[in-house]
Amino acid sequence: MARRPLTNPRKCASQERSRATVDALVEATARILVSDGFDKASTNRIAQAAGVSIGSLYQYYPSKEALVVAVIDRHNRQLMTVVRSALAQVAAQPFEQGVRALVAAAIDAHRADPKLHRVLAEQIPRTGALEGVEAFNRESYGLIRAYLENHRDEVRAVDLDLATFVCVTSIEALTHTAVLHRSEILSDAAVETLIDEASQLVLRYLR
Amino acid sequence: MARRPLTNPRKCASQERSRATVDALVEATARILVSDGFDKASTNRIAQAAGVSIGSLYQYYPSKEALVVAVIDRHNRQLMTVVRSALAQVAAQPFEQGVRALVAAAIDAHRADPKLHRVLAEQIPRTGALEGVEAFNRESYGLIRAYLENHRDEVRAVDLDLATFVCVTSIEALTHTAVLHRSEILSDAAVETLIDEASQLVLRYLR
DNA sequence: GGACAATACGAGCGATCACTCGTATTTCAT
DNA sequence: ATGAAATACGAGTGATCGCTCGTATTGTCC
Numbered sequence: 001m002a003r004r005p006l007t008n009p010r011k012c013a014s015q016e017r018s019r020a021t022v023d024a025l026v027e028a029t030a031r032i033l034v035s036d037g038f039d040k041a042s043t044n045r046i047a048q049a050a051g052v053s054i055g056s057l058y059q060y061y062p063s064k065e066a067l068v069v070a071v072i073d074r075h076n077r078q079l080m081t082v083v084r085s086a087l088a089q090v091a092a093q094p095f096e097q098g099v100r101a102l103v104a105a106a107i108d109a110h111r112a113d114p115k116l117h118r119v120l121a122e123q124i125p126r127t128g129a130l131e132g133v134e135a136f137n138r139e140s141y142g143l144i145r146a147y148l149e150n151h152r153d154e155v156r157a158v159d160l161d162l163a164t165f166v167c168v169t170s171i172e173a174l175t176h177t178a179v180l181h182r183s184e185i186l187s188d189a190a191v192e193t194l195i196d197e198a199s200q201l202v203l204r205y206l207r
Numbered sequence: 208m209a210r211r212p213l214t215n216p217r218k219c220a221s222q223e224r225s226r227a228t229v230d231a232l233v234e235a236t237a238r239i240l241v242s243d244g245f246d247k248a249s250t251n252r253i254a255q256a257a258g259v260s261i262g263s264l265y266q267y268y269p270s271k272e273a274l275v276v277a278v279i280d281r282h283n284r285q286l287m288t289v290v291r292s293a294l295a296q297v298a299a300q301p302f303e304q305g306v307r308a309l310v311a312a313a314i315d316a317h318r319a320d321p322k323l324h325r326v327l328a329e330q331i332p333r334t335g336a337l338e339g340v341e342a343f344n345r346e347s348y349g350l351i352r353a354y355l356e357n358h359r360d361e362v363r364a365v366d367l368d369l370a371t372f373v374c375v376t377s378i379e380a381l382t383h384t385a386v387l388h389r390s391e392i393l394s395d396a397a398v399e400t401l402i403d404e405a406s407q408l409v410l411r412y413l414r
Numbered sequence: 415g416g417a418c419a420a421t422a423c424g425a426g427c428g429a430t431c432a433c434t435c436g437t438a439t440t441t442c443a444t
Numbered sequence: 445a446t447g448a449a450a451t452a453c454g455a456g457t458g459a460t461c462g463c464t465c466g467t468a469t470t471g472t473c474c
Contacts, residue, residue: 015471018421037332039246043462053423058463122329125244158404165389166381166404173380174373182372197365197373204411222441225451250432260453265433 007069009060022060024050026074029067034115038068038123069132072120075113076136082109083140087147095154098147100199106171107195110179111186118180144168148206155206167202174198214276217269229267231257233281236274241322245275245330276339279327282320283343289316290347294354302361305354307406313378314402317386318393325387351375355413362413374409381405 009022028050032041043064047057061067086105090098110117145164148155155163178185178194185194216229235257239248250271254264268274293312297305317324352371355362362370385392385401392401 015420017470021421039332042460044460054463055424055465056422059421062463064462122333125246125330159400162400162404165384165392166408169380169384170377170408173376177372177376185372193366193369197369201373201377201408201412205408222450224440228451249430251430254454261433262435262454263452266451269433271432 007063007066009066009070018060021050021052021056024052025057025060025067026070028052030071030074030116033068033071033119033123037119038125041068043067068124071116072124073132075116075120076132078112079109080136080139082112083143087143090147091150095151096199096203098151099202100195102144102147103171103175103198103202104195107175107178107186107191107198110175114179117176121176141165141168158206163206166205170201171198174201214270214273216273216277217265217267225267228257228259228263231259232264232267232274233277235259237278237281237323240275240278240326240330244326245332248275250274275331278323279331280339282323282327283339285319286316287343287346289319290350294350297354298357302358303406303410305358306409307402309351309354310378310382310405310409311402314382314385314393314398314405317382321386324383328383348372348375365413370413373412377408378405381408 025046029041029046032046032049036045041064043057044054046064046067047054050057057067061070082105086102090101093101141164144167145160148160148164148167152160174194175198185191232253236248236253239253239256243252248271250264251261253271253274254261257264264274268277289312293309297308300308348371351374352367355367355371355374359367381401382405392398
């Protein structure tokens with residue numbers, strides 16, 4: 001009676017060869033998701049794209065969903081690295097300059113792999129098993145909230161939770177939408193303007 | 208060599224009986240989309256939920272996609288009605304009051320059927336056939352831009368296209384995210400605060 | 415070089431999918 | 445009342461899906 005479609009990898013690869021197989025699978029999953037979308041990303045096709053047999057795929061991942069979770073985890077880890085390093089670089093800067101740098105970092109993070117970002121954001125079914133995403137959201141949300149708290153004196157009196165929600169959601173949506181539906185905005189010239197406007201949005205709101 | 212999955216209805220229902228069938232199909236499609244999601248919404252299941260045979264379904268809609276498009280069209284028509292009437296009511300009001308009313312209308316529109324809104328926004332594959340959605344976006348975007356243009360004198364010097372993009376995207380994201388992931392914000396008491404903050408975000412940005 | 419574990423393989427199973435088509439029933443103009 | 449058009453029906457088709465399992469190959473240790 002065990003629930004079938006677990007989302008954890010099935011076994012850890014101990015030899016070099018199998019680690020390469022696992023990497024190829026995750027890599028191929030990301031590639032297929034980008035080129036064909038979630039629905040068309042069958043396990044058979046993923047295995048084929050990875051140059052791996054369908055049997056080997058199921059040795060390491062118990063379900064299609066588990067593979068997608070692996071891709072999401074990898075992607076989120078990369079994003080968190082960007083967020084963390086941006087916050088570290090910005091900690092000592094004045095508020096206005098810092099916010100601008102954070103906005104720029106958010107846009108850059110989206111530009112890294114926009115197509116993958118799009119699929120993960122738009123096409124992955126929202127099953128209960130995607131707790132990793134929630135954890136990611138909570139973590140970055142917490143980091144931004146802490147940043148605002150450090151600059152409490154430069155911010156007007158507002159509920160910090162609500163303000164964090166407003167800022168994070170707005171900036172995320174602006175960068176997201178710009179990258180996905182307004183690629184003309186992201187020419188190296190125009191992107192500066194977008195950063196200006198998004199920074200203004202947040203700064204004017206906060207003080 | 209004709210392309211198969213057209214998205215237009217197949218024939219128009221001329222008798223009362225068949226009009227009821229078509230209505231039942233669209234209605235059932237929406238219901239199944241909400242309860243089971245896009246992937247699990249098979250045509251067989253939709254037909255069953257509508258109390259209609261699978262054969263009759265294909266008499267009126269040539270594909271699953273066509274049914275989904277019908278649901279989207281209906282939903283968008285309802286939303287446009289809300290947007291239009293809100294803009295009409297607001298035309299004569301002062302800018303600050305008007306913006307607040309528009310923000311409130313946006314939140315209300317999302318609250319009407321949040322689950323359907325979520326499925327349409329998150330789970331429907333972005334095929335080229337969904338031009339109706341693009342048209343809807345362009346239309347509401349144009350209406351808001353015109354509203355801002357009418358209040359040109361109360362807005363600081365900015366590129367109006369860019370400003371419209373920033374405002375529409377931010378408010379849409381705030382209402383969308385609040386409805387889908389932060390339902391606690393939408394208690395009748397807290398929703399006033401959200402409207403306040405969202406209005407402030409836009410107003411402070413614009414002037 | 416032999417033995418045993420780790421890894422890789424892929425044909426094939428049962429389920430489900432979108433969709434067709436031949437047939438039965440209802441509506442309506444006459 | 446009648447016949448043709450409109451409507452409704454649902455078993456069945458071929459394709460694809462996620463996934464299993466028995467077998468072949470490779471790596472490791474003695």
